[in-house]
Amino acid sequence: MxxxxxxxxxxxxxxxxxxxxxxxxxxxxxxxSKLSEADLAGRYNVSRAVIREAISRLESCHLxxxxxxxxxxxxxxxxxxxxxxxxVRESLEGMAARLAAINMTDEEIExxxxxxxxxxxxxxxxxxxxxxxxxxxxHYRIILGSKNQHLINLLVNGLYHLIRMYRVQLGMAGPRxxxxxxxxxxxxxxxxxxxxxxxxxxxxRHIQYTQRNLASKLTSN
Numbered sequence: 001m002x003x004x005x006x007x008x009x010x011x012x013x014x015x016x017x018x019x020x021x022x023x024x025x026x027x028x029x030x031x032x033s034k035l036s037e038a039d040l041a042g043r044y045n046v047s048r049a050v051i052r053e054a055i056s057r058l059e060s061c062h063l064x065x066x067x068x069x070x071x072x073x074x075x076x077x078x079x080x081x082x083x084x085x086x087x088v089r090e091s092l093e094g095m096a097a098r099l100a101a102i103n104m105t106d107e108e109i110e111x112x113x114x115x116x117x118x119x120x121x122x123x124x125x126x127x128x129x130x131x132x133x134x135x136x137x138x139h140y141r142i143i144l145g146s147k148n149q150h151l152i153n154l155l156v157n158g159l160y161h162l163i164r165m166y167r168v169q170l171g172m173a174g175p176r177x178x179x180x181x182x183x184x185x186x187x188x189x190x191x192x193x194x195x196x197x198x199x200x201x202x203x204x205r206h207i208q209y210t211q212r213n214l215a216s217k218l219t220s221n
Contacts, residue, residue: 016046017054024063024074025165032076035064062162075162079218082166086211089163090204092155093139097187097203100145101196109192112141116184138184142191142203167210170217180210 020040023029035055037048044051055072058064066072075081104112115138143155183206190199 012046013050013053016044016050017057019044020051020054021058021061021063021161024058025161025168027169029074031074031165031169033074034070035072035074060158062159063165075165077166077169077218079215082211082215082218085159085162085166086207089159090207090211092151092159093143093207094200094204096143096146096148096151096155097191098196098200099148099151100142101191101194101199103147104145104191108141108145109188112138112145112188113192115141116181116188119181119184142187145191166214170214180206183209 020029024031029035037051037055040051040054041048055064059066059072063075064072065075119138140156140160143152143160146152183202187199187202187206190202
């Protein structure tokens with residue numbers, strides 16, 4: 001289940017939604033910026049009705065908010081927003097790791113280990129540890145591996161792209177690159193050992209450390 005939805009989309013509205021979502025996550029459309037239907041229609045070469053639909057769909061991803069007398073705007077990146085998001089993320093992804101240790105097949109675990117090996121090439125440079133969306137994202141694989149559809153919907157359809165927005169725009173560089181990769185290795189090992197309790201604990205701790213790292217970057221900006 002590789003996520004290249006913009007390529008697979010069958011309607012103009014779908015393509016615009018996926019492209020705008022990617023541009024918001026990656027900061028091409030700036031965090032906190034006001035959205036103009038007319039400007040976006042021109043940028044993406046679609047009608048204002050298509051943009052209106054995309055904005056409505058992006059609200060459900062928590063990437064856009066509407067305010068009275070202001071209209072639609074991209075959510076801002078804030079320390080409070082990060083804290084609240086990561087409190088939820090820690091709980092839900094901790095549960096996902098626990099369930100993955102129980103429900104992932106041996107083949108899925110082997111592919112997760114292969115994915116981590118491919119990530120090592122990035123980590124060796126020591127520059128950054130950026131993961132694309134979808135199946136090449138370590139966390140995404142574990143969420144799907146939980147096999148709990150309610151949990152998958154909450155994370156993938158609800159919070160995943162907002163989480164990615166913080167991860168992508170604040171980035172992960174320096175010593176944190178190596179420690180984050182090591183944490184991933186230990187989580188995968190716990191899943192491979194079918195140690196559900198340890199997998200959950202390690203995932204929760206990993207997300208706590210990531211939150212602290214991102215918070216320090218927010219306050220230093």
